[in-house]
Amino acid sequence: MKVAMLYARVRVEEKLLFEELQRRGVECEMIDVREVSFDLHDMTRWAQYDVVIERCISHSQAEAALSILDMFGVKCVNTYRAAHICGSKLNTTLELIRHGVPSPNVRIASTPEAALETMAAMGGQRPDGRYERPVVLKPAVGSWGRLLAKVNDRDAAEAILEHKDTLGSYHHSIFYIQEFVNKKAGRDIRTFVVGDETIAAISRTSEHWITNTARGGKAEAVRVTPELDRISVAAAKACGGGVLAIDLLERDDGEIVVNEVNYTMEFKNSIAPTGVDIPAKVVDYALGVGSGQIAISTYHMPVSGPVAGAGAR
Amino acid sequence: MATVECTECGAEIEAADNVINGEILPCPSCGAEMEVTSTKPLKVELAPEVREDWGE
Numbered sequence: 214m215k216v217a218m219l220y221a222r223v224r225v226e227e228k229l230l231f232e233e234l235q236r237r238g239v240e241c242e243m244i245d246v247r248e249v250s251f252d253l254h255d256m257t258r259w260a261q262y263d264v265v266i267e268r269c270i271s272h273s274q275a276e277a278a279l280s281i282l283d284m285f286g287v288k289c290v291n292t293y294r295a296a297h298i299c300g301s302k303l304n305t306t307l308e309l310i311r312h313g314v315p316s317p318n319v320r321i322a323s324t325p326e327a328a329l330e331t332m333a334a335m336g337g338q339r340p341d342g343r344y345e346r347p348v349v350l351k352p353a354v355g356s357w358g359r360l361l362a363k364v365n366d367r368d369a370a371e372a373i374l375e376h377k378d379t380l381g382s383y384h385h386s387i388f389y390i391q392e393f394v395n396k397k398a399g400r401d402i403r404t405f406v407v408g409d410e411t412i413a414a415i416s417r418t419s420e421h422w423i424t425n426t427a428r429g430g431k432a433e434a435v436r437v438t439p440e441l442d443r444i445s446v447a448a449a450k451a452c453g454g455g456v457l458a459i460d461l462l463e464r465d466d467g468e469i470v471v472n473e474v475n476y477t478m479e480f481k482n483s484i485a486p487t488g489v490d491i492p493a494k495v496v497d498y499a500l501g502v503g504s505g506q507i508a509i510s511t512y513h514m515p516v517s518g519p520v521a522g523a524g525a526r
Numbered sequence: 527m528a529t530v531e532c533t534e535c536g537a538e539i540e541a542a543d544n545v546i547n548g549e550i551l552p553c554p555s556c557g558a559e560m561e562v563t564s565t566k567p568l569k570v571e572l573a574p575e576v577r578e579d580w581g582e
């Protein structure tokens with residue numbers, strides 16, 4: 214078995230996965246994606262790996278690499294399909310809706326003017342400009358809770374939209390507008406799905422409405438109830454499957470909805486509270502894919518043979 | 527345990543024996559993030575800043 218790990222920054226997670234592979238005596242080549250150039254006419258170099266574990270910190274670099282490897286039949290964890298869906302909050306929401314997985318209400322607008330009216334409608338704008346209920350404006354691509362805006366009135370909406378229009382990159386010209394979910398006990402839930410199983414769950418609590426542990430939220434173990442397992446696995450399947458972290462919000466009335474799905478999951482803060490050896494589970498899965506015991510689906514129409522591009526100059 | 531100088535403030539940074547390329551070592555003195563670019567000998571560079579598309 215030969216494994217490669219694609220990375221651009223070795224976080225604690227990448228180190229833990231590497232060490233787990235070492236412990237099992239599995240050869241793992243660490244490949245810095247910043248130094249890679251893919252020869253699209255000769256992909257033979259990549260044929261030597263039974264599986265590539267993709268752990269790039271940059272979504273655009275990950276998505277490009279996975280798209281290429283996927284088309285040439287190199288098995289990857291996670292798949293291009295999962296990265297393509299989970300890397301975009303819009304794509305994620307679309308797949309959750311398609312698969313009937315409960316998720317917060319979302320509307321999409323493509324100009325600041327349309328976004329302003331959309332937010333007014335979703336928020337229930339009063340004559341004085343205040344919203345009946347807050348709305349959340351998010352970049353369609355992004356993570357770690359950055360650049361999320363909880364908007365309570367029209368004045369704030371106008372200011373944020375103007376800033377985005379002036380300062381934002383082209384990614385900010387898609388406006389992803391979500392209902393604000395009033396969280397029961399001020400916490401949210403993250404589950405870790407590997408294959409068909411929810412291996413662990415934590416809750417995250419913070420004084421702030423954004424509870425990410427990357428932003429100081431406190432993690433505590435949560436029991437994986439059958440309900441939590443069902444919705445988590447359904448969300449994972451909808452979003453391409455593999456090794457995924459599911460962010461769930463529990464409404465006041467107890468209903469659980471899927472906020473989003475992460476395909477390069479960070480888990481260093483979740484091992485101790487849950488007592489689950491998450492890197493070992495991930496490595497089990499990756500080796501299962503590498504040995505062919507676990508089937509993964511490709512996105513691109515496969516070219517014939519594993520690296521059929523070879524020699525086709 | 528090897529040590530290397532922080533490129534920003536010159537303080538000594540320690541690295542564990544099992545350190546690997548690409549790992550981030552925070553400088554204990556100035557807090558800058560150093561990326562390991564070579565392990566034998568140990569070399570570091572200032573790690574790139576967080577980009578918009580970085581994350582999970």
Ligand SMILES: Nc1ncnc2c1ncn2[C@@H]1O[C@H](COP(=O)(O)OP(=O)(O)OP(=O)(O)O)[C@@H](O)[C@H]1O
Nearest residue numbers: 349355356357358359391392393394401422423424
């Ligand atoms: N609609 C919402 N209602 C209430 N809280 C929300 C909502 N959207 C996000 N949050 C809070 O903000 C956190 C981060 O949101 P989200 O996961 O959408 O952003 P992200 O930047 O992709 O972060 P992550 O690193 O978790 O992927 C959530 O875990 C939750 O605590």
Ligand SMILES: [Mg+2]
Nearest residue numbers: 355356473475
């Ligand atoms: Mg996210």
Ligand SMILES: [Zn+2]
Nearest residue numbers: 532535553556
């Ligand atoms: Zn320093």
